[in-house]
Amino acid sequence: MLRMPMPDDAVLARRAAIVAGLREILPGEGVIDDELERRAYESDGLTAYRTLPMVVVLPETTADVVAILRYCNAAGVKVVPRGAGTSLSGGALPLEDGVLLGLGKFKRILEVDVANRCAVVQPGVTNLGITHAVQDAGFYYAPDPSSQIACTIGGNVAENSGGVHCLKYGLTTNNVIGIEMVTMAGEVVRLGGKHFDSGDYDLLGVMVGSEGLLGVVTEVTVRILPKPPGARALLIGFPTIEGAGECVAAVIGAGIIPGGMEMMDRLAAEAAEAFVHAGYPLDAEALLIVELDGCGAEVDHLIEAVETIAGRHGATTCRISRSEEERLLFWAGRKAAFPAVGRLSPDYYCMDGTIPRKRLGDVLARMKQMEALHGLRVANVFHAGDGNLHPLILYDANNPGELERAEEFGNDILRLCVEVGGVLTGEHGVGVEKRDLMDTMFDKVDLDQQQRLKCAFDPGNLLNPGKVFPQLCRCAELGRVHVHAGQTRFPDLPRF
Amino acid sequence: MAVLRPADTTQLEEAVTAALAKDETLEILGGGSKRALGRPPRTDHVLDLGAFDGIVDYEPAELVLTARAATPMARLVAQLDARGQMLAFEPPDWRDLLGTGGEPTLGGTVACNLAGPRRVRAGAARDHFLGFSAVNGRGEEWKAGGRVVKNVTGYDMGKLQAGAYGTLSVLTELSVRVLPRPETTCSLVMQGLGDEAAVATLASALNSPHEVSAAAHLPAGAAARSKVAALSGGAATVLRLEGPRPSVDYRAAALQSLLGAGERLNDRNSSALWNEIGAVRALVGEGERVIWRLCPPPSTAPALLRRVEARLASAEGFYDWGGGLLWLALDERDAGPDGGATVVRAALGEAGHATLICAPEAVRAVGPVFQPAQPALAALARRVKAGFDPKAILNPGRMQQGM
Numbered sequence: 001m002l003r004m005p006m007p008d009d010a011v012l013a014r015r016a017a018i019v020a021g022l023r024e025i026l027p028g029e030g031v032i033d034d035e036l037e038r039r040a041y042e043s044d045g046l047t048a049y050r051t052l053p054m055v056v057v058l059p060e061t062t063a064d065v066v067a068i069l070r071y072c073n074a075a076g077v078k079v080v081p082r083g084a085g086t087s088l089s090g091g092a093l094p095l096e097d098g099v100l101l102g103l104g105k106f107k108r109i110l111e112v113d114v115a116n117r118c119a120v121v122q123p124g125v126t127n128l129g130i131t132h133a134v135q136d137a138g139f140y141y142a143p144d145p146s147s148q149i150a151c152t153i154g155g156n157v158a159e160n161s162g163g164v165h166c167l168k169y170g171l172t173t174n175n176v177i178g179i180e181m182v183t184m185a186g187e188v189v190r191l192g193g194k195h196f197d198s199g200d201y202d203l204l205g206v207m208v209g210s211e212g213l214l215g216v217v218t219e220v221t222v223r224i225l226p227k228p229p230g231a232r233a234l235l236i237g238f239p240t241i242e243g244a245g246e247c248v249a250a251v252i253g254a255g256i257i258p259g260g261m262e263m264m265d266r267l268a269a270e271a272a273e274a275f276v277h278a279g280y281p282l283d284a285e286a287l288l289i290v291e292l293d294g295c296g297a298e299v300d301h302l303i304e305a306v307e308t309i310a311g312r313h314g315a316t317t318c319r320i321s322r323s324e325e326e327r328l329l330f331w332a333g334r335k336a337a338f339p340a341v342g343r344l345s346p347d348y349y350c351m352d353g354t355i356p357r358k359r360l361g362d363v364l365a366r367m368k369q370m371e372a373l374h375g376l377r378v379a380n381v382f383h384a385g386d387g388n389l390h391p392l393i394l395y396d397a398n399n400p401g402e403l404e405r406a407e408e409f410g411n412d413i414l415r416l417c418v419e420v421g422g423v424l425t426g427e428h429g430v431g432v433e434k435r436d437l438m439d440t441m442f443d444k445v446d447l448d449q450q451q452r453l454k455c456a457f458d459p460g461n462l463l464n465p466g467k468v469f470p471q472l473c474r475c476a477e478l479g480r481v482h483v484h485a486g487q488t489r490f491p492d493l494p495r496f
Numbered sequence: 497m498a499v500l501r502p503a504d505t506t507q508l509e510e511a512v513t514a515a516l517a518k519d520e521t522l523e524i525l526g527g528g529s530k531r532a533l534g535r536p537p538r539t540d541h542v543l544d545l546g547a548f549d550g551i552v553d554y555e556p557a558e559l560v561l562t563a564r565a566a567t568p569m570a571r572l573v574a575q576l577d578a579r580g581q582m583l584a585f586e587p588p589d590w591r592d593l594l595g596t597g598g599e600p601t602l603g604g605t606v607a608c609n610l611a612g613p614r615r616v617r618a619g620a621a622r623d624h625f626l627g628f629s630a631v632n633g634r635g636e637e638w639k640a641g642g643r644v645v646k647n648v649t650g651y652d653m654g655k656l657q658a659g660a661y662g663t664l665s666v667l668t669e670l671s672v673r674v675l676p677r678p679e680t681t682c683s684l685v686m687q688g689l690g691d692e693a694a695v696a697t698l699a700s701a702l703n704s705p706h707e708v709s710a711a712a713h714l715p716a717g718a719a720a721r722s723k724v725a726a727l728s729g730g731a732a733t734v735l736r737l738e739g740p741r742p743s744v745d746y747r748a749a750a751l752q753s754l755l756g757a758g759e760r761l762n763d764r765n766s767s768a769l770w771n772e773i774g775a776v777r778a779l780v781g782e783g784e785r786v787i788w789r790l791c792p793p794p795s796t797a798p799a800l801l802r803r804v805e806a807r808l809a810s811a812e813g814f815y816d817w818g819g820g821l822l823w824l825a826l827d828e829r830d831a832g833p834d835g836g837a838t839v840v841r842a843a844l845g846e847a848g849h850a851t852l853i854c855a856p857e858a859v860r861a862v863g864p865v866f867q868p869a870q871p872a873l874a875a876l877a878r879r880v881k882a883g884f885d886p887k888a889i890l891n892p893g894r895m896q897q898g899m
């Protein structure tokens with residue numbers, strides 16, 4: 001089981017004073033002290049872990065955030081930022097001795113700037129809320145996590161979230177062009193804006209995906225895209241996973257980057273079919289949904305090309321959507337895959353590794369062997385175009401030891417992803433979940449270098465500590481320069 | 497001053513460690529093609545990465561290429577081309593602009609976060625940079641990112657290295673995302689538009705669903721210097737479409753009817769034109785001039801150029817990225833000893849950034865070449881730098897004085 005840093009007794013002892021101090025900053029309902037109300041914040045989407053936060057604050061303005069962070073920084077109190085709490089890696093897991101800073105009240109769309117193809121929004125606006133705000137003008141916000149009804153753009157920025165359209169349109173990082181943020185010391189910094197790129201270090205680029213460890217995001221400028229005129233999808237069944245994998249490689253090899261390309265294995269497809277009745281073929285070992293978007297001429301042309309490729313790779317069924325309803329039906333099963341799989345078992349644990357696509361066959365075969373070893377089943381949902389796997393491990397938390405077995409199984413899967421040349425997380429973040437596996441990808445020098453970045457933003461290590469890194473950082477030690485003069489073999493180096 | 501030529505990462509670590517011990521500074525050199533970019537290097541030694549050459553791994557179906565830092569772009573692009581792929585950010589060749597020789601390399605291209613006309617649709621080098629190995633200013637080899645196209649494990653350190661001009665670490669090996677090369681390309685040219693109308697036209701095209709992959713406007717002076725004959729008739733507003741042939745044909749016709757104009761350029765003229773635009777050909781070789789690269793909010797670019805023109809009569813510019821990139825040339829004498837910085841930066845204000853790309857060394861040595869940051873941000877950037885290169889021995893002063 002996962003361990004969090006030991007709570008600081010001195011801070012816990014000052015709890016009443018800290019609550020009072022925060023109340024001076026945020027009068028009224030902005031500070032939540034009541035235990036029952038605090039319970040609502042005790043976990044995020046990684047529900048196996050729960051911690052009651054010391055106190056919850058719900059600021060409404062950047063000035064509130066500044067005052068709260070200044071206060072906490074001076075008082076040595078930890079802070080955990082939170083959007084909608086849908087993180088699947090425990091990024092928003094509260095700390096017993098920490099303030100939970102909820103951005104739920106930052107809900108305004110500040111500006112839709114069509115001439116510059118961007119929108120300026122507050123961090124608590126939901127992902128789908130942005131698209132709703134710009135769709136009348138013919139635009140949408142491209143990254144579309146399955147949680148898009150609920151998750152916030154602030155959370156998306158922190159996690160660098162993806163979605164089924166990311167292969168073609170990029171992740172959050174490719175679609176966010178500016179932010180306003182507040183550092184733990186309470187300084188307001190604006191990075192980027194409505195323009196392209198950075199005129200200095202790209203700190204915006206490193207803020208995206210920093211999992212709430214570097215600063216609290218208080219405003220976001222996103223790029224918006226004109227809505228494609230149309231889209232059609234193919235639903236393709238394969239007798240083997242390998243066949244489906246080769247088809248994906250061949251589509252890309254033919255120079256086609258589909259708007260979406262998703263795969264489900266038999267168990268996931270069966271569960272989805274039982275849930276939404278999308279007409280998925282039930283005899284296929286792998287099901288592929290390929291969506292082509294763009295003008296009619298392009299979509300028709302590419303649908304035909306993909307159909308031919310699928311045929312050449314042994315597809316046993318291939319349906320092409322003939323209407324918008326049918327296209328959405330193809331997707332309905334995929335979009336509901338998590339809850340659908342959830343009906344097969346009391347609990348499921350969603351993993352998120354990325355592998356080089358060519359290793360898909362091996363990886364799924366090894367996962368099958370692991371099923372026997374751990375005595376648990378796995379259903380697989382897969383962003384096939386970019387190699388991002390979502391194995392869903394089925395378990396029952398009421399059976400003693402089963403959660404632990406599910407976690408061990410999950411860790412084995414992630415180690416396997418790294419072993420075949422992939423990575424621990426493609427879009428859900430490290431959080432607390434994969435924290436202790438970081439050393440499978442990175443050595444001490446790599447992790448120290450990452451920690452030094454943290455020190456530049458938050459030298460007191462008060463913002464979301466205990467996440468992402470297996471060890472808390474000690475900035476003073478990391479900042480020292482050890483020079484070993486005379487020890488080098490440098491004279492051997494060819495000189496000019 | 498010595499030129500150090502480490503043969504491998506171990507020797508590179510030793511070279512940096514030795515410099516650290518002796519308090520000596522290093523200029524990091526790939527092919528040298530962008531040596532004149534940024535503040536002039538004043539270092540004790542030159543660290544020539546020439547030995548870090550070669551493609552390590554390239555699997556077209558995975559859309560990932562890994563190569564050593566000093567691999568020449570020309571070789572890399574040829575390899576990609578042979579497999580029908582490309583670097584989607586369209587790295588431009590700035591050698592004529594900068595008046596330098598040498599071979600552009602992958603490391604240099606990413607370190608300067610270059611991007612060509614396709615930036616407006618596909619992003620810059622930063623958006624395609626997946627992972628790397630490097631040696632930091634402590635002489636330690638470290639790595640971040642990965643060799644897959646989707647990865648959020650740890651901070652996205654690649655974003656910081658891209659555009660850091662080698663001031664944070666010496667990149668040794670890089671993995672980048674590659675994409676299929678479009679089957680066909682065509683460009684539409686509209687003539688005679690004033691800047692405001694032209695940038696508004698570029699915006700309507702970019703706001704349309706027709707997937708415009710490049711959008712530029714050359715006022716009459718700049719257009720006249722193009723080698724593409726179709727541009728000879730005064731100011732030219734140009735749009736590019738790429739994709740499968742039936743799609744490009746359809747979208748070209750749709751855009752022509754949306755905009756009520758547009759002459760089609762063929763494939764060859766189209767590539768020649770966008771290469772010229774990426775290489776800033778229109779402003780090169782016109783006498784003693786300083787050249788600025790401004791990135792304002794796209795719709796504000798024409799007014800920005802007017803504000804500069806009002807103060808500096810020699811100002812001449814052209815627009816790429818739908819207005820999001822304004823190239824600006826000033827006569828050296830008109831620009832004055834600061835290269836026009838006071839006027840240009842005042843005209844730009846807080847929205848966007850301006851970089852002095854071409855100017856005599858003396859000018860680049862004195863004033864800020866890159867966008868000066870607000871105090872809180874500048875202090876943060878200094879702490880970030882210290883975390884990678886605590887004694888500021890890697891390309892010191894290349895971006896900001898004293899850093």
Ligand SMILES: Cc1cc2nc3c(=O)[nH]c(=O)nc-3n(C[C@H](O)[C@H](O)[C@H](O)COP(=O)(O)OP(=O)(O)OC[C@H]3O[C@@H](n4cnc5c(N)ncnc54)[C@H](O)[C@@H]3O)c2cc1C
Nearest residue numbers: 083084085086087091145146152154155156158162212217
């Ligand atoms: C059913 C389901 C499906 C999902 N599908 C996808 C998917 O397809 N793709 C995908 O990428 N993810 C997916 N997720 C994961 C999750 O929705 C994303 O990670 C999302 O971005 C989290 O947003 P949130 O607002 O809920 O953030 P939270 O969970 O509240 O927080 C996430 C992290 O962000 C930090 N944070 C939040 N707001 C801020 C802020 N303003 N400033 C600084 N830090 C902040 C928190 O400290 C935490 O570390 C899914 C989750 C669920 C439950």
